Amino acid sequence: MTKLIVCLTGMPGAGKSTIATGLKSKGYDTINMGNTVREEAKRRNLEPTGQNLGKLMLELREKNGPGAVAELVIPEIENSKSNVIIIDGVRSNAEIDVLRKFGTVKLLAIHASTDKRFEFLKERGRSDDPQTKENFEERDNRELGVGISNSIALSDDAITNNNKTKEELIEASYKKIQGWIK
Template sequence: MLLIGITGMPGAGKSSIYEVAKKFNLPIISMGDIVRYETKKRGLELTPENVGDTAIKLREKFGNEAVAVPCLKYIEENLKDEDVVIIEGIRSLYEVNYFRKHKPLVLIAIHSSPLTRFQRLKKRGREDDSESWDIFVERDLRELGFSIGHAIALADFVVVNEGEFNNCLNQLENILNRILNNLDEFKKYNFIYQLKK
């Protein structure tokens, strides 16, 4: 099995992978859904602060790989016969390394500028999105504190998502084609960057 990880800052367009994955009939696991589920389980409202605090508490309790652990468990229990599984919403190099210790992983970063991302999040209006620039910046800094910047910087592929949505989809489709057409090669590719905890 090969894992394809999708990383990027909030509002960069990570969810565009859902559109493209359908064409290839590839299953997707969302790490953000796991954090939102844990937030609700604690009886908390889905606000940017509550979801962020839950992510921090999970990492304090289970370590920097906290969200990766239940993700991989789910994959091994429910998707073990799949050749390729996409994991959307990887937030740290610790999570990348955790996955790579167990399975080969190719990492795709989706990148957009802060202003573009802020405007998208305001438009998207999900419960844990923010309409305030200050809260948006706070969330960005929290994400960077998880080491998401390391994951983005060390991604195997980068998609710049600033313009037309179709352009982002085309870039992702080309990358998935390349990976799927060279599956055996990518299954051997697994660099682990050791990070101090």
Template sequence: MLVIVITGLPGSGKTIASDMAREMGLPVITMGDVIREEASRENISPSKASIVLRLRGGTRFVADRILQKIPRSDVVVIDGARSIREIEAIEDALSTKVVLVYIVAPWRQRFERLLSRGRSDDPKVIEDFLMRDLRELRYGLGDLIARADYILVNDSSIEEFKDRVRKLLNSLLTLNNAP
């Protein structure tokens, strides 16, 4: 089984990469959906739910929930890992090595993207944006860049980034089918 995990700071382009995977017919599971489902269930904000879930359930909680949603497939894409512990949980449960793709983008572009996408938990001012980045990095997101198998830079047009994602996914699929 090929497990591709996409990670990166908010606004870096994870959703675009996941959408490209879906367009290619790959199943995609989004870790943020678990957070939003729990937030809705407990009637709290998604940003608060993220903290509460990890405090209550441990560093592998979200990954453990995601594993329950993985379809039977030769390939699966997981969007939104935040820590090495989540990667380890996925690798342990599926007895396979994860291919980790880290997406980076300049902070100003990420902030502008978050302002324009309109999710309720997106920061509206630069201070909130910086605090969110700090929180994400404290979860362990920064450590994942050292573990990344591939780093995609999203600093140009959406079409150029989509092309980079498509090429990487095709390359990974080709390598997975190689003898």
């Protein structure tokens, strides 16, 4: 059976990681694209600040092509025993093209308002999460610059996360994926 690779796309803070974490408990393998960049930063002894990780993401793409971050997760896809793999944080069509070589790709866009996303990111508290509106806007612009709006626009389906509980968000995603499996 061909692997189903479900790519979660959406602006920072929309709820992609919440969904990925929740779907892991449903038995799916999950791969976080941002963690791949964080691991590369660790290898290079870079502090995982938003600015450093953003620069590194852009440098990887510049040096190795726009699908570079997706190339880094290939070993995880190949080693996965699961028929459904959730990829958290696809940012461009070039990454999707890389992933298509390893299974059937479906794109699920997660939407949330700007205010909601900023609130979620401040609560999450990862080392690279923006704490000011200015950092938040910089990050959004960087994501838009690598083509995330195209992957969102071309998604197979979308979920809005403005007033859902975590459980409702995870359940809505799970139902969409179950529909794609059938």
